[in-house]
Amino acid sequence: MKLFVPLIVPLWALYSLAQQAAPSKSCKCELNPTEEAFPHDKLQIAEGNATDCNTHITPQKALELESLLLGLEKRLTQLHSDLSVLEEEDDGELYGVLSLFVIENEMLEIRQLMDKLNSTTEEHQVLTADTVQQLEELKIEMIKLEKFDTMEVVKGRQVNRHLKSALETCRIGVKATVAPTQPPYGTCQRGPLRNITGPGVNTQGEFPGNYAYGAWGRDPKPEMRKENWYWMVPLTSSQYANYIRFYSSLSALIIGVSTPGNIQISPSNPTTNTIQGPNNVLYGSALYYNCYNRDAVCRFNLTSKSVTSVQLPKGTRYNSKSNFCHLEDCYAYTDLDLATDESGVWVVYTTTEALGNLVLTKVDETEPPTLGKTWHTSVYKRSVTNTFMACGVLYATRYIDANVEEVFYSFDTTTGMENFKVSIFMNKVSPNIFSLNYNPVDQMLYAYSNAKMVSYKALFGYSDRYVS
Known part of the structure; x- marks a missing residue:
């Protein structure tokens, strides 16, 4: 009988403790997060600003400016040529007066072209200034948003882009080919x-x-x-x-x-x-x-x-x-x-x-x-x-x-x-x-x-x- 006494006492003690700590009907937990909530409204504003930049800055705007500059260059060349012809003409002033009329029309067209060019340039300057300011604000906002990337997804994508760029550079170095300076179009080098x-x-x-x-x-x-x-x-x-x-x-x-x-x-x-x-x-x-x-x-x-x-x-x-x-x-x-x-x-x-x-x-x-x-x-x-x-x-x-x-x-x-x-x-x-x-x-x-x-x-x- 003495061998079993030490076992009986602990079992009885455990039973008593269980009776005293009966489980309650409900359990409530209070969660206190240490990180602030993700600002979805700021992300939407940043996306809207990026869309506005893409809408206002287009290749067509740069193409329009280059076209006006080229047109002005061609007009000035033609005007110089016509003036040279006028200097050489000596036919009783008949053709000279007519040439002056042609030159006057050309100068009027050049003036109109310059006015349009000045107007376009001013628009581009205002657009560039506004866009630079928006891009700076967008950059600051995106830096603030990056701190919510706790799993470093953005950082990982940036690393992947750098790796892809390095890989492409390596491939180009292995298979070096001379890229054409311009796409083939028609039978002339001047393009379409x-x-x-x-x-x-x-x-x-x-x-x-x-x-x-x-x-x-x-x-x-x-x-x-x-x-x-x-x-x-x-x-x-x-x-x-x-x-x-x-x-x-x-x-x-x-x-x-x-x-x-x-x-x-x-x-x-x-x-x-x-x-x-x-x-x-x-x-x-x-x-x-x-x-x-x-x-x-x-x-x-x-x-x-x-x-x-x-x-x-x-x-x-x-x-x-x-x-x-x-x-x-x-x-x-x-x-x-x-x-x-x-x-x-x-x-x-x-x-x-x-x-x-x-x-x-x-x-x-x-x-x-x-x-x-x-x-x-x-x-x-x-x-x-x-x-x-x-x-x-x-x-x-x-x-x-x-x-x-x-x-x-x-x-x-x-x-x-x-x-x-x-x-x-x-x-x-x-x-x-x-x-x-x-x-x-x-x-x-x-x-x-x-x-x-x-x-x-x-x-x-x-x-x-x-x-x-």
Whole structure:
């Protein structure tokens, strides 16, 4: 019995203690956190400020400023050139007075451009100052918020970014390649079309109001001592012509003094070799145009006074069956559009096989002319008001209203890439532009608009910088 006494006493004691410490019906705990609550309202304010910065500071604002600066540079260069011409002129003060009028208009346009540039610069300065202040405030607020990152998630992400950057640098070092300085675009180094300024020249010449339809410009590949010549093809109301008219300078064209006058292509209108439609161009002392009543391109050699032609593909639409159009009007006999650029002559048209979409073909400078490579696009010809070529890229325009035309489309013959969002706007002096062509020598666009001859400056460049 003595062996079991020490065990009985502890069991009885434990039972008594259990009876005395009976559990209560509820348990309450009081939590006193040592860290302050996360300020969600401050985070929302910081996110809103960051969104405002992204909204107000955009690449388009910087692009607008660069475009204005480039436009001013081009205008000053042109003004210097015109002043040099004025100093050399000695023709009884006739052209001198006219040149002063042209220079006065150019100086007015430069003043307007400078006013717009000053206004834009002031806006940029205010925007920059406000943005810097917001960024400083945002930085201070974010530093305060980082102390709530107790698990160091933000710090870990920053470390990961540094590691990725180091890894990418290592890869570039292992596989070193020379990156292109600019993306490929067209056949020129200057890049795509970025803006169109003007109008510059705006004149009715020697036949004010008499010829609503026609074309004009300069030869991109002129004969020696004819580099400053201008040409014009005025069309009758039925949109035919049988001659081309020349002017020895821009001043001569504006005042209406033609030298050597008309060069006849055919004896009457309309007949064989007659020009049909306004979309004709001069290149290499030869006029390219739509042959009368034919789906063919004619070439009039100014030296030999002879006409040769090349037949376009079967099914080509002609005789005003597939014109350039907008909602209010179609331009008669614009089935074929001849164009020039740095590489030569092109023809834009459509065929039944292409279902009315624009077709582009290179015209080779041979005697007779021949057709080169052809490209097909996906833009409907009747939705277009005009086309022109620049650096191997086809550009198409459309009618916005009586005062504005838009270059909305481009097709790169080098890559085959199409762009329906070019979004370059031209200010018009008359509602309709019946012919529009680019000259690669002076990088000007020459438009014939309701009996008026108008010129525009084409500006090119990549998004990060402009190349003239």
